[in-house]
Amino acid sequence: MLQKFFILCSGADIDLLSTCANGERNKYAGIGATVFFTAVMAFIASGYALYTVFDSLYAAVGFGLIWGLLIFNLDRYIVSTIKKRDGFKAEFVQAIPRILLAIIIAIVISKPLELKIFEKEINQVLLEDKNAMTLENKAQLALQYNPKIESLNQDIATLKNEIAEKENETNTLYDTYISEAEGTAGTKLLGKGPVYQEKREKHDAHLAELQQLKTTNAAKIKTIEAQITALDADYDRAVTQSQPIIDGFDGLMARIEALGKLPWLPSFFIFLLFLCIETAPIIAKLLAPKGEYDYKLEEEESVLATWVAQKVAQRKLLLTTDAEMNQKVYGQLKAEEELHQYKKQKAEELIRLQTDAFQNIHVKNL
Known part of the structure; x- marks a missing residue:
């Protein structure tokens, strides 16, 4: 049950992964667990930050839960959209935007926890600032x-x-x-x-x-x-x-400024810790060899791509055939139109002759 939940967190296809070996399922369960606990830490960090701003437990928990779910959704999306390719370079190129996004998320998550960890030192700096x-x-x-x-x-x-x-x-x-x-x-x-x-x-x-x-x-x-x-x-x-x-x-801004006055090295190491946690699923997928799930997923995508290409080709052929048939039909209609014009011309000549003959008869009678 827990393994299925973490697999769901990883964004993998549960039905497809169920046909794979147990080791493959454990790999994606580990990735999903990393995504889940990153979201939990995001909830704690944002809850503390918002409690500092609003000084309300209910508001902090509510907004913190929303922020945690947002981070969970982003991480799940980042991990699920990284596909294993034949070359590491191609995989790394497609992972660059996700890594940048992970760095931004790590900064957002780590900063409130830094404020809590260094709360006593920040209070001392704030006291000195208040006195000044x-x-x-x-x-x-x-x-x-x-x-x-x-x-x-x-x-x-x-x-x-x-x-x-x-x-x-x-x-x-x-x-x-x-x-x-x-x-x-x-x-x-x-x-x-x-x-x-x-x-x-x-x-x-x-x-x-x-x-x-x-x-x-x-x-x-x-x-x-x-x-x-x-x-x-x-x-x-x-x-x-x-x-x-x-x-x-x-307030929050004052504490962030006070944190900036403290030595940067401890805060930097905390940021690196969260950066490692946030990028761990991505790095794990980049470093992991191409597994059974990846091959089966690639096969399904190949089947779908082939089917789509076939449908597109059929539609193009149908369009070409339909155009040729229309051209032929309208060509025939054009020939019939010319015959109609010819018949019309001859009928007009006959009417003129009849009119002239009628006139000549009346002239003779006069």
Whole structure:
């Protein structure tokens, strides 16, 4: 039962193969088993790849089953269409397109399994990429907010500088009127005279202006600091909102790119493994000697080709004979047409003679 199933997978003629020796049936059962298990691996590989994309077990199994059946049908077709010839060169030439197709199938099958085999290494590469993307994302967002924050900080610094300059002026006036009272500067008269009073009033006016400036600028600084706080909050919110996109950067394409950053040799050997598996049925048919099944199949094809050639030759002969007969028949009809024209001509001459005679009789009577 199992042998019949694998023979069915090989694409061989079961009825014809049943008339062959047991060794011949085992050979095609082995080829069919290779085709079947290649399709199974294609199902597993595509199922994993689609699960990575859709994150749904049912979708992965459904599409994986379709892909596995497609690969099974292609492999079965490839193996069944390779016919054993009298020379290896002719067999190899007809197998070249099938080998190229097998290479493409091997690449498609091996890539998802490589992603699964090197999953831990790929996760490490993705983690590093995500960290780099996070830093780059923060830097890009900072370019949107930092100029505004720096401008507002500059405004705060300007307001504070105004207060500092006013304080310096007020302190200078304070030192001036104190020195005047002590007699160490100005008029150098000890005591609080009119000059001292004038300088004291000037200092007090600047001091009042300083207090007013501090109050006004403090309110402005508070407003600007609130704007800076709002911008910082917007920046943090933008980083938080964009982070899930970066965290979700682990799809199929991202994993394939991460796999490309790993050493190529292990992946290449896995590809070679699947290439050997995929091309094994083709190579087996190319290397296997011409067996009993091949001779019987060639005999049936020869009988069919001979029968078809005979039918074609008969149809060509029938067409030629029919054309000759038609030519002969229409030739005869053409001769009869000429006789008809001759009879018609003579009848016309007779009618003319009768008409002339009738006219002559009437002329005489007149």
